[in-house]
Amino acid sequence: MNNPNEYFVVPAELHDDLVRRAYIKRGYTNEEATDASRFCHSASRHGIRTHNGLKALHLDDLFGSKVGGWIPGAEIEVLPSRFAAAEIWDGHKKLGQAVAYKAMDRCMELADKYGVGMVSVDNATHYLWGGGYVIDAAQKGYIAYTNCTSATSEVVPFGGKTPTMGTNPHSWGFPTQSAVGFPIVIDWATSTVAMGRVQQFAREGKELAPGWAVDAEGKPTTDPKKATALLPFGAHKGYGLGLVDELYAAFIGGSLPSIRGTTRGPASEKRGSTFFFQCIHPEAMRGHDYALGRTQEENLKICLADILGQGNEACILPGQIEAQSAKLTDAHGGLLFTKAEIEGFAHITDELGEPAWNIQNFRSITL
C-alpha cells in the first residue's frame, strides 16, 4: 500500500531535462521547451501539483501540439503601438509558458523605465498557473499582476443558468521577501471551486458545498450529479472579478466567451484565450513620508506584522504554503513527487523511447 505522506526526491536536472526533451520531441523549439521545463520545475518546487510536468504535458495532449491548438515554434508578433509603456502581442498560439515568461520579462523592463508596464497578448493559449509568473517577477523585485481567460467557459454569470464565462483567474505577486521571507502571491480562479473538484465529488458520492454549482435551470445545487455549471465565488463580487478577465479579453481580441475551447460557431471564429500582464516598480509608488522614519521595506515589514499580530498569529499569508513547499524542496535537494507521479513519468519516458525511471533510484522521504 502506498504511504500518502511518502515522497521521492528527484534531482531537478533529471526532471528538467526529461520535460525539456519531451517538449522538443513534440516539435517545440529548444527555447520553448526550456521555458516549459522551467515552469514545471517551478510548479513542482512550489507544491503546485495540479500544474506539474505531468499535467503540463497532458494539457499539451488535450489542447496543444497534438491537436493543433498550440503551435510549436510560433513567433510572437509585437504589434505597432504608439504607447511607450504598453505592448500588444499576437501570440500566434505559441506555447503559453514561453509567452508568459517573455511577457512578464517585458513588463519588468517597461516598469524599470516607466514605473508601470503592461503586455496584452491575443491568440494566447494556456499558461497553466498564473502564480508562477507573478512569483518570478516578485522575486525579482516587482509588483506583478496577470489575468487570462480560461480555455473553456464553465461559470454562470451571477443569477444566470448557462456557463458563458471562464473560471478566469487573477494572480498578484508582491516583493515581500525582506518583510516576510517570501513573495506574497494571491492567485485563484473566480469560480468557487474548479469543475474537477465537482467531478471528484460526483465520483466519491459526496455532496457539494453551497455556492459551488448550479443545475441546468440555474438553481443552486449541492448534488454533484445535477451540477452543470460553476458559480462565481462571493456572489456578485466574484462575478465582477470574472467579468474583468472577459472585458480585458474582449478589448484585446478574444471572441465569444461561450465558444472558447469548443468547435461551435463559424470556421473563421476565434476560440482562444488572451493574457494580460502588468508590473509596477516599487520605487514608482514610494512616498517620502513613512512613519517614524522607516524605509519602504521597513514599512512593509511592520505593516504585515501588524496585520498578523494581536491574536492573528495563526493566520497565513497568501503564498506562504507555496513558499513552505519551495523551502522543503530546497532542503531535500530535489523535486518531490509521489509514487503515483513517479510512475506517471513513464508516459513521458515511453514517448521518448527511454526506460522508465526506477523509483529505487530516488531517495524516499516521509512528510
Next chain:
Amino acid sequence: MNNPNEYFVVPAELHDDLVRRAYIKRGYTNEEATDASRFCHSASRHGIRTHNGLKALHLDDLFGSKVGGWIPGAEIEVLPSRFAAAEIWDGHKKLGQAVAYKAMDRCMELADKYGVGMVSVDNATHYLWGGGYVIDAAQKGYIAYTNCTSATSEVVPFGGKTPTMGTNPHSWGFPTQSAVGFPIVIDWATSTVAMGRVQQFAREGKELAPGWAVDAEGKPTTDPKKATALLPFGAHKGYGLGLVDELYAAFIGGSLPSIRGTTRGPASEKRGSTFFFQCIHPEAMRGHDYALGRTQEENLKICLADILGQGNEACILPGQIEAQSAKLTDAHGGLLFTKAEIEGFAHITDELGEPAWNIQNFRSITL
C-alpha cells in the same frame, strides 16, 4: 406617513450650489468645494445614497475639517520620480474627492501618452465612493481602477480574530457605453458587508447571515450583538483582495493598519489612508485580429451579449443599477431625494444661516 417610494426632484443647480457653499463655509477653497459638490451630484445621480451630500458633509464633521483630519486648502505635492508613467503624490490630507478627481485626470493624461498611467497618493483622506471616479474615467473612454485603504480597520484576516485590515474597496470601470449603454463598474468593499449593516441588524434584532462577522474570539457568529469584526467576503479569496490594498498602502506610505483612524501609537505615527489610481487607454490593448473582422467596440458588444444571452438574460451587469438611476434622474430633470433627505438638508442650510428648503417647492414623484 411617509411613502417609501416617494421622491422629490431637486434642481441640480440648487443642490450643487448649496453643497459647494457648505464646503466653502468650512474653509475649503472654491475648487475643492466644486469638486466635492460635483462628487455629491454624481453619487445622488447614480443612486448612491450612502455617499450623497448629506453623508459627505457628515463625514467631514466626523473625520474632516471639523476635527482637523482633512485640511482645507492643502496643496498636493507631486514627488520627484524617475518614472514617466507613474506619479507619487503627497496629498497632505487635502479633501479626498478633490484629490481623487485630479489623480484620475492625471492617470488619463498618462494613459494617453504611455498607454497606462498610475498615481499613488500618500497622506490621503477619504474619497467616499471609488465608483464615482472610475465611472467618470470610463465615460471619458478609459479602463480605470482605484483602490484605497479604509479610514478604520474592521476586518479580520482570514482565520484571525482581531480586525487589523480595512474594508478596503476595489473599483474598476470599463468604457462599455457603446456596447451596453453604460460603463460597467465593479465596485465593492472586500468585507462581506459593511459594519453599518451589522449594527442595523443589531438594532432590528435580526440574525446576521453566515460569513459576515466574527466574535471576539474570532469564531464566526450570526448574533449581531456578539459580532466584533467583519469577515472578508469569499474566505481566503476576499482576504487576498483586502491585502492587496494593505500592500499598496504599505509600499506608498500608509502605516500600521490597526491604528488607522485611531489615536493609538506614538504621536508621530501616521493614521491616514492611501489612494491608488490607474487608467489604461483601450487602444493600448487593441489587438489586430478580432474575429469576423469586428472592430474593438463591436467585439466588446458581441462578447457581452454572449455572456448575458443563452438563458442569462435576467442577469445584470455591474454598474447597471447605477446607470438606471442616472437615467431616471435625468428623465426627471433633477436629483431625487426622499422626504427624510430633504429634511436632512436643513442641517446644511442652518449651517449657512439660510432658510430650510421647503418641500412644497419640489415636484413629488413615486417610483
